[in-house]
Amino acid sequence: MVMKGVLEHQKMWSLVVAIALAVLITVFAAFNSFGETSNDDLNDEERVEMEILERAYADVQEEPIIVVAEExxxxxxxxxxxxxxxxxxxxxxxxxxxxxxxxxxxxxxxxxxxxxxxxxxxxx
Incomplete structure (x- = not known):
């Protein structure tokens, strides 16, 4: 039926929004719990992890999620x-x-x- 497709589409977008929120909350928690870190005190592995987190944070901030609620x-x-x-x-x-x-x-x-x-x- 047509409705199953619409409901599955809405469930998929709900999942995407939930995952994006989880990533955003995790990133904020990481920044708030560790305070200010300088890259000088980090070893190479920690520096790479920090860069990955910064890129992920920037990606989440730059991409707005638009969900259209269907009647x-x-x-x-x-x-x-x-x-x-x-x-x-x-x-x-x-x-x-x-x-x-x-x-x-x-x-x-x-x-x-x-x-x-x-x-x-x-x-x-």
């Missing part, structure tokens, strides 16, 4: 006994592709629509 409409369809028979989630501009879901939606009456959720009921 998702959730649709739930209940039968006459108030049992959930179908549900889906659509991004803005998406259409329902499943024929069985289209048939159920055409049979159902809209009960309530609030924010991003619409609840339908089939009266048999």
């Amino acid at each position: 998702i409409q959730k649709i739930k369809i209940f039968d006459a006994q108030n049992k959930l028979v179908a549900e889906t989630a659509l991004a803005k501009g998406d259409v329902i592709e499943e024929e069985s879901l289209k048939v159920l939606l055409n049979k159902a009456d809209l009960l309530v629509k609030s924010g991003s959720i619409a609840i339908y009921r089939i009266a048999e």
